[in-house]
Amino acid sequence: MSDSPVFLPPEYALSIESGPGRHPKDFAWVTQNVPCRSACPAKTDIPGYLEAIYKGDPAEAYRINLRDNIFPAVLGRTCTRPCEPACRHGWEGLGEPVAICFAKRSADDFRKNREPVVLDKVFPASGKTVAVVGGGAAGLTVARELQLWGHQVTVVERHAEPGGLMIQGIPEFRLPRDIVRREIEQIRALGVSFECGQAVDAERLQALRDEYDAVVLAAGTHEPVLPDCPGADLDGIRHGLEFLKAVNRGERPDPGGSVVVIGGGFTAVDCARMARRLGATDVHMVYRRSEKEMYIGEHELHQFAEEGVGTQFLATPVEFVGDAGGKVSAVRFQKTRLVETENGRARPEPIPGSDFELPCDTVLLGTGQKAADWWRGLEGIHLAGDAVTGPGSLIDAIGHGKKIAREVDQRLMGEDRFETVVVAQDAKTTGRSRDMDHLPRLQMPEIPTDARGVTDEVETGLSRDDAETEASRCYLCHYKFEIDNDLCIYCDRCLKVKPVDDCIVKISDLIYDDSERITGYVRSTGTRNYNRLHLDQNQCIRCGACVEVCPVECITLQKVSEITRPKE
Numbered sequence: 001m002s003d004s005p006v007f008l009p010p011e012y013a014l015s016i017e018s019g020p021g022r023h024p025k026d027f028a029w030v031t032q033n034v035p036c037r038s039a040c041p042a043k044t045d046i047p048g049y050l051e052a053i054y055k056g057d058p059a060e061a062y063r064i065n066l067r068d069n070i071f072p073a074v075l076g077r078t079c080t081r082p083c084e085p086a087c088r089h090g091w092e093g094l095g096e097p098v099a100i101c102f103a104k105r106s107a108d109d110f111r112k113n114r115e116p117v118v119l120d121k122v123f124p125a126s127g128k129t130v131a132v133v134g135g136g137a138a139g140l141t142v143a144r145e146l147q148l149w150g151h152q153v154t155v156v157e158r159h160a161e162p163g164g165l166m167i168q169g170i171p172e173f174r175l176p177r178d179i180v181r182r183e184i185e186q187i188r189a190l191g192v193s194f195e196c197g198q199a200v201d202a203e204r205l206q207a208l209r210d211e212y213d214a215v216v217l218a219a220g221t222h223e224p225v226l227p228d229c230p231g232a233d234l235d236g237i238r239h240g241l242e243f244l245k246a247v248n249r250g251e252r253p254d255p256g257g258s259v260v261v262i263g264g265g266f267t268a269v270d271c272a273r274m275a276r277r278l279g280a281t282d283v284h285m286v287y288r289r290s291e292k293e294m295y296i297g298e299h300e301l302h303q304f305a306e307e308g309v310g311t312q313f314l315a316t317p318v319e320f321v322g323d324a325g326g327k328v329s330a331v332r333f334q335k336t337r338l339v340e341t342e343n344g345r346a347r348p349e350p351i352p353g354s355d356f357e358l359p360c361d362t363v364l365l366g367t368g369q370k371a372a373d374w375w376r377g378l379e380g381i382h383l384a385g386d387a388v389t390g391p392g393s394l395i396d397a398i399g400h401g402k403k404i405a406r407e408v409d410q411r412l413m414g415e416d417r418f419e420t421v422v423v424a425q426d427a428k429t430t431g432r433s434r435d436m437d438h439l440p441r442l443q444m445p446e447i448p449t450d451a452r453g454v455t456d457e458v459e460t461g462l463s464r465d466d467a468e469t470e471a472s473r474c475y476l477c478h479y480k481f482e483i484d485n486d487l488c489i490y491c492d493r494c495l496k497v498k499p500v501d502d503c504i505v506k507i508s509d510l511i512y513d514d515s516e517r518i519t520g521y522v523r524s525t526g527t528r529n530y531n532r533l534h535l536d537q538n539q540c541i542r543c544g545a546c547v548e549v550c551p552v553e554c555i556t557l558q559k560v561s562e563i564t565r566p567k568e
């Protein structure tokens with residue numbers, strides 16, 4: 001890979017012919033053409049690992065994931081999949097998005113022996129020490145990255161083992177614990193040390209700050225947020241996260257026959273499904289917004305239909321009703337309507353006179369959590385994950401952890417030791433064909449409903465053949481076809497075989513912004529203003545049909561990657 005770039009005129013998609021590109025148009029190309037990666041908080045090389053799966057190399061796919069998002073097997077089961085709505089295959093008229101998350105899981109399922117993978121160190125030992133308070137997704141991400149970069153990291157965790165909500169909160173029927181522990185061991189194998197069973201208060205945090213060169217607080221959000229309603233202190237009302245933690249500790253609380261779950265996020269959904277497994281026959285989840293405002297994906301609601309959980313949208317609690325013994329017996333709700341706000345997020349507004357009641361034996365509150373505030377005001381502490389951003393997903397926590405790790409490294413070393421560049425490499429073929437576009441999205445196999453207990457994993461994983469088939473649906477958007485108009489003889493053969501109407505167009509000019517980024521084109525209206533052929537990356541399906549028919553080899557193919565690497 002050459003680091004002596006050959007610069008190209010503005011009419012080319014990238015600024016460089018090869019080598020590292022740093023021009024705004026180079027980064028814009030990746031952002032626009034690889035939307036799944038752009039949507040991923042951890043900036044995972046999604047088409048890179050899908051290509052490896054399609055080519056039958058799950059070990060390489062796993063390593064790509066491990067480098068970018070720390071917990072491939074965990075995320076293959078629990079990721080919120082922000083990449084999938086962005087997938088080009090799901091754009092209008094192109095079918096359904098690639099099942100990216102299912103494929104991610106298969107990279108772990110089918111790699112040989114599933115042995116631990118220990119990445120190579122990026123820098124030699126720095127002599128610097130770092131304490132990370134909190135062993136959840138964000139804290140472990142910070143620890144893994146900084147250890148790879150030569151620092152000695154200690155994770156201080158209040159619970160008996162690290163893992164955060166991956167161990168304490170997410171039900172085992174979604175995430176087997178051996179998967180979590182195995183991927184944490186890959187972090188331990190790098191040399192990260194763990195001090196578990198160690199609660200940290202303001203005094204201990206001060207001591208850590210004096211002892212270590214840097215301290216990162218990634219303690220998460222564990223303080224419950226409770227609704228301000230009459231009767232909230234009745235027996236039988238329990239915060240959902242505490243309920244899930246109890247079950248994950250091995251307790252089996254009896255929820256009674258009828259359960260009302262309030263909320264529309266991860267905690268609420270997991271509580272509803274868990275209550276059914278613990279014997280409740282009538283479970284309803286009530287959310288104050290509409291279905292499309294839920295932070296979870298449609299795949300979660302699919303499980304509600306399978307497992308017999310009812311839903312009520314656009315309703316908010318106004319009172320908890322108790323019986324003579326002081327135990328909750330019903331929840332009074334008021335219907336809501338969504339009102340647009342200045343920030344674009346609809347606000348639920350109660351509708352007077354729309355009250356209704358739902359009887360219940362137990363109420364589980366999925367109404368959110370917040371960070372403890374005892375550490376506010378302490379100087380010299382880096383904050384990572386939910387403690388800063390508020391409750392979010394695992395992939396959000398990982399993405400933020402990577403950001404904070406780089407900030408800590410810069411502070412410790414007195415400079416930013418990394419650079420982000422765009423690299424173009426010549427390629428021969430993508431291996432794609434038009435037929436792959438018509439393959440239907442595959443569904444995840446599941447165990448029967450009557451076999452679903454508290455710890456039985458519901459999703460069983462794609463077969464290896466199915467995983468490779470699903471991965472083959474990826475457009476491989478990180479490949480760039482481009483026409484060199486200085487070589488083109490305008491024979492129009494590529495126009496005759498193009499599979500999409502506007503993947504190759506006759507144009508009179510290109511449109512640029514102030515940074516020389518190509519933002520569009522002017523279509524030619526006849527021979528007098530037909531100045532060049534333009535291959536529209538936004539329409540290209542990376543099939544290579546144009547390359548095969550070109551008699552003068554004027555259409556190039558390159559693999560384009562955005563990478564963060566040590567500065568030379």
